[in-house]
Amino acid sequence: MRVTNLLKMENEPLIIRRAVDGDERALRALWTRHAPHIDMVVRRLVGGDVDAAADIAQEVWIQIFRALPSYRGDSQFSTWAHRIAVNRTLNALRRTRRLASVETEVHEDSAAVEPDHDRSFVAESIEAAAAKLSPGARAVFMLHDVEGYTHEEIADALGITTGGSKSQLFKARAKLRSLLAHLVDVKHVGLSRKDTEHVAPAY
Amino acid sequence: MSHLPTERLAALVDEAPTAAELAHLTSCPECARERAAYQAVADLAGTEANRIGTPLTTWEALAPSLVADGVIDDGRGLRLRTRSAKRPWLQAAAAVLLLSGGVVAGRWSVRTTTPATTSTVAEKPDSLPTFSTVQDARDAQARAQSMYQTATAYLAQQDTSGRAIESPSAMRARLAALDRARDAMGEALNEAPYDPVINNYYLSTIGQREATMRRLNTVLPASMKMTSY
Numbered sequence: 001m002r003v004t005n006l007l008k009m010e011n012e013p014l015i016i017r018r019a020v021d022g023d024e025r026a027l028r029a030l031w032t033r034h035a036p037h038i039d040m041v042v043r044r045l046v047g048g049d050v051d052a053a054a055d056i057a058q059e060v061w062i063q064i065f066r067a068l069p070s071y072r073g074d075s076q077f078s079t080w081a082h083r084i085a086v087n088r089t090l091n092a093l094r095r096t097r098r099l100a101s102v103e104t105e106v107h108e109d110s111a112a113v114e115p116d117h118d119r120s121f122v123a124e125s126i127e128a129a130a131a132k133l134s135p136g137a138r139a140v141f142m143l144h145d146v147e148g149y150t151h152e153e154i155a156d157a158l159g160i161t162t163g164g165s166k167s168q169l170f171k172a173r174a175k176l177r178s179l180l181a182h183l184v185d186v187k188h189v190g191l192s193r194k195d196t197e198h199v200a201p202a203y
Numbered sequence: 204m205s206h207l208p209t210e211r212l213a214a215l216v217d218e219a220p221t222a223a224e225l226a227h228l229t230s231c232p233e234c235a236r237e238r239a240a241y242q243a244v245a246d247l248a249g250t251e252a253n254r255i256g257t258p259l260t261t262w263e264a265l266a267p268s269l270v271a272d273g274v275i276d277d278g279r280g281l282r283l284r285t286r287s288a289k290r291p292w293l294q295a296a297a298a299v300l301l302l303s304g305g306v307v308a309g310r311w312s313v314r315t316t317t318p319a320t321t322s323t324v325a326e327k328p329d330s331l332p333t334f335s336t337v338q339d340a341r342d343a344q345a346r347a348q349s350m351y352q353t354a355t356a357y358l359a360q361q362d363t364s365g366r367a368i369e370s371p372s373a374m375r376a377r378l379a380a381l382d383r384a385r386d387a388m389g390e391a392l393n394e395a396p397y398d399p400v401i402n403n404y405y406l407s408t409i410g411q412r413e414a415t416m417r418r419l420n421t422v423l424p425a426s427m428k429m430t431s432y
Contacts, residue, residue, distance in 0.1 A: 011389055015409075018402055022276025025406040027269065028262050032413055035258035043259060044251070050259070057259040058268070065274045126244075126251045145248035166214070173213035176244050177237075184243035186236055 012077060020069050027065060034078055035061075038085045044142050045089045048131035056092045060085045086147065090157055093135060129179040133172050140165050141172035207234050216245045277345055374415050381412040 018026035039057045046053040064081050071080055126146075130138050139158060143149040144165070151162040151169075158165070177184060207215075207224060215238055220228060228235050269275040334340040388405040395401055 011392070011405075014392060014402075014405070018406060022274065023402075023406065024266065024269075024275045024277075025410050027275060028266075029406065029409055029413070031260070031262060031265065035260055036255035039259040040254060040256045043256065054259040058265060061260055061265055062268055062272065062274075065269055066272065068274075126247050127254075141248070145245055146251045148252070167210075170210040170213040173216065173241055173244055174209045177213070177240055180244060180247065181240070183247065184240040186239045186243065 013073065016068065016071065016073075016077060019065070030065075030077070031061060034081055037078065038064075038081055041082060041085045041147070042089050044127060044130065044146060045086070045139055046093065047133070047135065047138055052096070056089050059092060060088045063088050086143070087157070090139065093139065126176070126180070129176050130172075132179060133175060137168045137172040137175070140168040141176070144169050145173075206231065207237070209237075212237050213241050216241050277349075374418065377415055378412060381408055381415065384408045385412065 012030075015026045015029050019030055038060065039053075042057040042060055043050075043053045046056060064084050067084060071077065130141060133141065136158070140154055143154045143157070144151065149157070151165040154160075154165040155162045160168075207227065211224070212234065215224070228238060266275060270277050332343065334343065385405065385408045388401055388408060391401045392398075392405060
């Protein structure tokens with residue numbers, strides 16, 4: 001029997017109920033089960049600074065457990081906790097000025113992209129490559145392409161415009177495309193079926 | 204038409220090309236390759252969402268903050284609850300069962316450890332404490348529970364004496380037994396969901412089970428991670 005299935009079989013609503021009552025073992029059971037995913041969300045948004053990520057992850061878990069009495073079970077606990085992790089991490093980054101003035105980073109990034117430098121760095125993964133992005137661009141990329149947020153949600157979370165969010169995303173993808181060239185370069189391509197069915201109007 | 208700009212190629216991951224762009228992509232292998240590369244970046248990002256990693260946090264670092272916050276009930280009345288306060292006899296029974304269960308589990312997990320290494324807090328049977336108030340008993344219960352959990356965590360990390368005996372097959376057998384105990388307690392909880400004794404047993408079982416799984420992973424070869432047992 002696979003371990004992941006066994007974990008899913010545990011009675012999570014019961015564990016949550018005991019955790020709300022302050023039972024340390026129940027709280028620990030929730031942390032043990034969800035920390036590998038939640039902490040990863042924090043790590044992705046923060047980037048390469050592991051110490052900062054660890055501090056923020058600690059804040060995230062305290063916030064999750066403080067808010068636990070407000071969890072109504074309308075969504076999966078993992079989804080609920082994930083949302084707290086994203087919001088808390090963005091707040092922490094904003095507090096430490098890492099996300100300050102994301103809009104101005106749009107312009108700064110244009111000059112900051114250094115193709116020659118990018119070529120000398122070979123990233124082994126999206127996480128490693130994204131650590132090379134500016135905090136604002138990384139946050140937008142992670143929220144949109146990894147976490148599945150819309151530009152409207154990102155704009156709301158980061159206090160920027162949807163246009164700013166799109167611009168950051170495209171710049172982030174461009175830099176990542178360069179950093180991950182060894183993983184994403186393809187030799188032969190054709191048009192996708194989607195293209196032949198849907199063509200945008202000229203603009 | 205000249206090559207598509209970099210940012211436009213990046214945008215085409217989730218936007219449809221115009222007719223002119225489509226015509227260019229059809230005739231320009233270089234732009235078509237670039238567009239495919241951007242799509243590959245987005246695909247990589249999509250797989251990233253499901254990736255998990257080693258936690259950045261540790262329970263040992265988190266727990267003191269949660270106690271200070273009153274999130275963890277440390278038995279000192281920070282989060283007194285009406286339901287449990289109304290049933291002191293159940294709490295007393297839970298304390299007895301938890302302590303006796305802890306002794307059994309402790310001897311099970313450290314059966315080869317010599318008494319000399321574990322007796323720093325041992326007391327003679329005739330020196331067992333007596334309690335004059337319910338609060339005294341609760342405090343003692345909390346201390347014993349905390350000490351047991353800390354000792355178990357320490358032994359799981361440091362005690363190598365029992366590992367020769369605790370073979371992977373023995374631990375798999377333990378896991379199977381813990382699964383049965385968990386299932387039985389889970390059924391009992393359907394009938395008595397608020398019973399603290401059953402709740403304690405259920406959570407203890409889950410805790411032991413997770414500790415055993417972690418330990419089983421440490422005794423397997425580094426290249427082999429447990430996905431089944």
